[in-house]
Every structure is written in C-alpha cells, then in structure tokens.
Amino acid sequence: MATQKEFRMIEHVDYFKVADNIWYLKDIFVNIYMIGNPVDKTWVLVDAGLKTTAKKIRSMAVEIFGENARPSCIILTHAHFDHVGSLKELAAEWNVPVYAHYLELPYLTGQSSYPPPDPSVGGGMMARMAWAFPHGSINMNDRVTALPDDEVPFLWGWKYFHTPGHAPGHISLFRLHDKVLIAGDALLTTKMESFWSVMLQSKILSGPPKVFTYDWEKAQASVNTLWMLEPEVLATGHGKPMRGHEMRLAFNQLENEFEKRAVPKKGRYVNHPARANATGVTYIPPKPFPVKLVLISSLILAAAAAGLISKKKKNKFKRHPLKHHHN
Ligand SMILES: [Zn+2]
Ligand SMILES: [Zn+2]
Numbered sequence: 001m002a003t004q005k006e007f008r009m010i011e012h013v014d015y016f017k018v019a020d021n022i023w024y025l026k027d028i029f030v031n032i033y034m035i036g037n038p039v040d041k042t043w044v045l046v047d048a049g050l051k052t053t054a055k056k057i058r059s060m061a062v063e064i065f066g067e068n069a070r071p072s073c074i075i076l077t078h079a080h081f082d083h084v085g086s087l088k089e090l091a092a093e094w095n096v097p098v099y100a101h102y103l104e105l106p107y108l109t110g111q112s113s114y115p116p117p118d119p120s121v122g123g124g125m126m127a128r129m130a131w132a133f134p135h136g137s138i139n140m141n142d143r144v145t146a147l148p149d150d151e152v153p154f155l156w157g158w159k160y161f162h163t164p165g166h167a168p169g170h171i172s173l174f175r176l177h178d179k180v181l182i183a184g185d186a187l188l189t190t191k192m193e194s195f196w197s198v199m200l201q202s203k204i205l206s207g208p209p210k211v212f213t214y215d216w217e218k219a220q221a222s223v224n225t226l227w228m229l230e231p232e233v234l235a236t237g238h239g240k241p242m243r244g245h246e247m248r249l250a251f252n253q254l255e256n257e258f259e260k261r262a263v264p265k266k267g268r269y270v271n272h273p274a275r276a277n278a279t280g281v282t283y284i285p286p287k288p289f290p291v292k293l294v295l296i297s298s299l300i301l302a303a304a305a306a307g308l309i310s311k312k313k314k315n316k317f318k319r320h321p322l323k324h325h326h327n
Contacts, residue, residue, distance in 0.1 A: 013059045018235045019180045025060050027053040030082045031237055033182055034064060034071075035155060035173075044154050045071045045090070046173065046182060047083040047237065054086035072154035075147075076100040077184025077237060078167035079107045080114070080212060081134045091143050099153055101162060102146035102278060104169025110139035112280020114167065114212070120288060121210040121264035122193075133211070147171070163226060165219025166208035168276035172222075174229055181231035185209055186222045187254060187262075190239030203242055205234075205250035207262025215273035220258045227255040 015025040021036035032053060033046035043065055045057065061069040073096050076083060091098050098108070106112035114135040152158040152173065160171045163186040173182040185208050192209040213219050234251065235241040242250065254261050264270060272285035 011055070011059050013056045013063070015060045015063070016240075018241050019175075019178060019233050022175075022180060022182075022235070023060070023064060024235060024241070025049075025053075025056055027056055029238060031235070031239075032057060033235065034060065035158075036065070037154070037156065039156070041065075042072045042154060043069070045074045047077055047184070048074060048085060048087035048090060050082055050085035052085070054089050057086060057090060070094045071096055074098045075152065075155075075173070076104065076108075077172065077182070078170040079104050079137070080167060080185070083184070083237065084108070084138055088138060088140065091140065097153075098140055098144045099147045100144060101160075101169035101171045103162075103164070103276065104167060104171075105144060105146060106276075106278070106280030107137040107167075107169075108140045108144045110137050110141070112276075113137055115214040115269070115274035115276075115281055115284050117211045118268040119211065121267035121270075135212070161225055161229075163222035165215045165217070165222050166213045168214075168281075170222070172226055174231070179230060179232040181226060181229060181234050183226055183234060183236045185212075185237040186219070186226060187234075187251075188236045188238050189234060189242045190236075192238055203240055203246075205242065205247070205254050207254065207258065209238070210264050210267065214269050214276075216263045216270055217273065219262070223255055223258060223262070227251055 013025060015023050017023055018033070021038055023034045024031050025034075027049045030049050030053075031047070032049045034043055035046060036043045043061075048054075049057070061071070071094065074087065074091055076087075076098065079100060087098065100108055107114055114137070116135055117133050147153070147160060150159075152160050155173075157176050159174050159176060161174060163170050163172045163183070166185045170184055170186060172184055172186050174180070187208060188206050189203055191202075191204045191206045192211075207213075207223070208219050231247075231251075233241055233243045234247050266288075268285055268288055274281060274285060275283040
C-alpha cells in the first residue's frame with residue numbers, strides 16, 4: 001500500500017516546457033524552473049516557490065527525471081519569500097547545495113532583512129497586501145554558497161548576470177546556444193500589480209514587481225543588460241514565457257520607455273534607493289508621509305478636538321452639581 005508520501009510523489013502536476021531541457025511550473029502566482037543537462041542526465045532546480053510548492057516540485061521531478069530524482073543543486077535568482085518558500089525543506093531532503101549571488105547571502109543566512117516593501121507605489125492587490133509579505137530572511141547557513149565568479153555550477157553552456165534593483169543579489173540565467181533567458185523578477189511577462197493579469201497569466205511584459213523593488217536606477221540598468229543579450233526566449237519569475245518577435249517588440253518597448261512603463265509615479269524608493277552591500281542592507285530611505293495618512297490623521301485630530309469640546313461641556317455640566325453639593 002502506498003504511504004501518503006508515496007501517493008503525493010505520483011500526484012500529477014501541470015508543468016510546461018520552456019525550451020529543450022527547460023521546464024517550468026507555476027504555483028499559485030510564482031514560477032520555478034528545472035534545467036536538465038542532456039549529457040550526464042543531471043538537472044538543476046531554479047528557485048523554490050512558496051511553501052506549497054515542495055510537493056509539486058517533487059511530482060514534477062519524478063515525472064521528468066524519474067523515481068528518486070534529485071537535482072545537483074538549487075540556484076536562486078533571488079531570495080524573496082515567494083522564491084524560497086520550499087527551499088529549506090527540499091535542500092535538506094535532497095541534501096544538495098544552494099547557490100546564490102554573494103550579495104543575496106545576507107538574506108539567506110539571517111544576517112539582514114530586505115528593505116521593507118513599499119505599498120505606496122500603488123497598483124492594486126500586491127500593494128494592498130504588501131503589509132503581509134515577509135521581507136525578513138531565512139537561515140540556510142551551512143547549505144548556501146556564493147556563486148563562483150564566472151560560471152554557473154552544474155550547468156554547462158550557461159552564464160549568469162548580476163541584475164540588481166529588485167533584490168541586491170538578483171541574478172538572471174542565460175543559455176548561450178539558443179539564447180534562453182531566465183530573468184527571475186528583473187522583469188516580468190505578467191503585470192504583478194494586476195490580480196487578473198497574474199491569475200489569467202495574460203502576457204504583458206512589465207518591469208520588476210514594484211512593491212519590492214528598492215532601486216529603480218539599478219533595475220533599469222539590469223533590464224538594459226538583459227536586452228543587450230538579445231534573448232530569443234524570455235522566462236521570468238511570474239507569468240508565462242514569451243518568445244520571438246512578440247517578446248522582442250515588448251522588451252524593446254519596455255527597455256526604451258522604462259521610466260514610463262516600469263517605474264512607479266511615486267514611492268519610497270523612486271528618488272531615494274535603499275543601499276546594500278555584502279553584509280546586507282546599509283541604508284533605508286525614510287518612509288514618505290502618505291497623503292491618505294495626512295487626511296486620516298487630520299480627521300482624527302478634528303474628531304479628538306470635537307470630543308474634547310463636548311467632554312469639556314459635559315464636565316462643566318457635571319461640575320456644577322458637585323460644587324453645589326460641596327457648598
Ligand atoms: Zn522578487
Ligand atoms: Zn517574485
């Protein structure tokens with residue numbers, strides 16, 4: 001009889017092919033990628049989704065690579081909560097190393113928290129829910145290693161590029177021979193700020209998710225770096241892969257008009273980026289005082305003032321009989 005775990009292992013999951021030996025799976029709203037090495041039949045997991053993604057990743061691995069499939073390593077584009085949800089569990093279970101850019105390590109070793117999310121960028125669900133997003137760090141201490149300078153471990157024919165702005169140690173992965181780009185959250189093929197765009201997976205090329213992007217100048221430079229690679233296939237942390245002419249047209253537009261299409265009109269980090277180094281975040285700009293709050297606080301002040309007046313009146317009224325009593 002199959003144990004519950006074995007049953008979970010053979011549960012069918014929907015995953016999709018991006019290109020030869022590259023597959024992706026979408027869990028709720030975030031993607032993970034599996035990359036195979038055709039030569040030696042090994043494979044690598046890119047990002048680790050949400051907490052709920054672990055069992056789907058297991059099933060997907062079994063379906064693609066067979067029973068007891070285990071990757072050579074896990075590579076992270078960055079360590080935001082929606083990309084590391086199942087990391088601890090899977091890395092321990094498989095007993096495999098985890099690689100990230102050295103500037104991302106502080107958020108994987110409990111050394112630093114990310115700059116806080118910025119709900120003032122506006123834009124629907126994501127901004128409204130920002131308060132609920134964890135921006136702390138998980139602790140992968142002895143298991144996480146900095147990526148070597150100029151190669152991607154266990155992936156031949158790939159290069160990685162440092163693409164900060166959305167996260168300090170954000171990287172994008174690029175396969176040289178067919179120009180497949182896995183860009184993490186450096187740019188997206190969906191509009192993260194639109195609930196329906198995320199749920200229906202409509203293909204809209206957009207900048208990095210606004211709520212978490214801490215440096216818009218760096219984010220723009222990163223998009224430029226990726227555009228210069230002239231990718232043929234673009235696969236990102238959220239949304240369906242885009243390719244060919246359709247993708248190039250949209251990418252060119254985003255790259256040309258980044259300020260108009262990607263940068264929020266207002267926001268904590270728009271004119272004052274947060275700063276980070278190898279020890280973590282070193283500077284966070286002060287919180288802007290939001291207009292809504294000004295309105296609310298003046299209402300509260302007005303209400304309090306009105307309350308004081310009526311209280312005074314009441315007290316006056318009360319005091320008289322008391323006075324009278326004492327007299
Ligand atoms: Zn992110
Ligand atoms: Zn993300």
